[in-house]
Amino acid sequence: MSNQVKGVIAGSRGAPVTVEDILVPDPGPGEVLVRVQACGVCHTDLHYREGAINDEFPFLLGHEAAGTVESVGDGVTNVARGDFVIIAWRAPCGNCRSCLRGRPWYCFDSMNAKQQMTLADGSPLSPALGIGAFTELTLVHSGQAVKIDPAASAAAAGLIGCGVMAGLGAAVNTGGVTRGDSVAVIGCGGVGDAAIAGSRLAGAHTIIAVDIDDRKLEWAKGFGATHTVNSTQTDAVEAIRELTGGNGVDVAIEAVGNPATYEQAFFARDLAGTVVLVGVPSPDMKIELPMLEVFGRGGALKSSWYGDCLPTRDFPMFIDLHLQGRLDLEAFVSETIALGDVEEAFHKMERGEVLRSVVIL
Known part of the structure; x- marks a missing residue:
């Protein structure tokens, strides 16, 4: 029927x-x-x-x-x-x-x-x-x-x-954010803000939100961003480095899906740091990076599929954290x-x- x-x-x-x-x-x-x-x-x-x-x-x-x-x-x-x-x-x-x-x-x-x-x-x-x-x-x-x-x-x-899990998982599962890490999240929509919230849950001490919209940057503070950068007013990579003692962040999460912001994430990470792409690009987009920089910076360039989540494990856990007042x-x-x-x-x-x-x- x-x-x-x-x-x-x-x-x-x-x-x-x-x-x-x-x-x-x-x-x-x-x-x-x-x-x-x-x-x-x-x-x-x-x-x-x-x-x-x-x-x-x-x-x-x-x-x-x-x-x-x-x-x-x-x-x-x-x-x-x-x-x-x-x-x-x-x-x-x-x-x-x-x-x-x-x-x-x-x-x-x-x-x-x-x-x-x-x-x-x-x-x-x-x-x-x-x-x-x-x-x-x-x-x-x-x-x-x-x-x-x-x-x-x-x-x-x-x-x-979907979206909140993608952001939480980009930080916790794909990026492996842990206690004491520094994190930059580029793009502060729903997915980016979820990555910020996940980074806070995981114990990151510095969480830098980057966007072109001051309203979104204010929202990001509510989810746990410790610093904000409006990339229309200042160079995002320089600002992130300044906020991390000149080194860059341990984990840079790109939540836009754009070659320009991916390049920012790549250059804003510390040596041996991790870049996580969770923003969804369009089929025609391409990136070009100096191969020597890819080699010389070490670390990892990762793509996050659905926050690399296992729904039966992650959904109940994050709902419980929500009900406990932690998310x-x-x-x-x-x-x-x-x-x-x-x-x-x-x-x-x-x-x-x-x-x-x-x-x-």
Whole structure:
């Protein structure tokens, strides 16, 4: 049987999104039907609308979501009806070469629901990141549904499903930030601020926020930045070096996805330091670095995929830290909106007016 609900659809490249009737199947073997309570408006959704991910229109957008399990298919044992869950876009398969080497956070064959959600006329939908959660009900693989403490609000918890986890993980998992480290975070949107919060959690003593917007730099202070640099007013690399005794930082996190800011991160790190790229570049972007500098500075240049997270390990941990008052997830929620407000939320995101708009269902 199918369930008819409303969902936010990107029908063609660059066109405004619309709210349409969609059909969501009951769960089959290994699948879970989730009643979505809240879903953040992430920049990746805008990439889908613009055709920057692929051209498999129409898309059912939304992927940063939390909700309750409505029903489960045969063989599902990790969650049950009524469980409060965050939906992950990585569900390790357990069988690919990465999983078998004990690195499930890099799983190369992440699991998704096999049945398709469709428009009311039967046209198949492509769910964003294998989720599609700007809707009242969504169908996912059971491995994507991660049970968490129901004391957390859905609006805050859902953000762990993508952007906030990407930033936290870029610092804690990929960058390996630890006690006494110095960190620079370039780009202070939701992901960058989450990297700042993660660096504070990990015990970094100096956390330098870099952006071109003074409003965002003020927000960054609230998440734990000890210093701020407006790179339109001063050279970011020189400022970071000045704040670290002329040495540069132990970990430089680039949360923009731009060659110019990546170069800043590269030159702003100390010898043997680490650069972490978590900002998502466009396909046409290229970087050019002096090879002697790559060799001579040592250290590591890393890319962070989804914060190199293992959802079943990391989601409950960060929710517990939030409930203990050590990680303010509510601070990422700039506004709550309805399904019909997603298009305007994209424009607010582009203007830099919000960290996260969150759809409440």
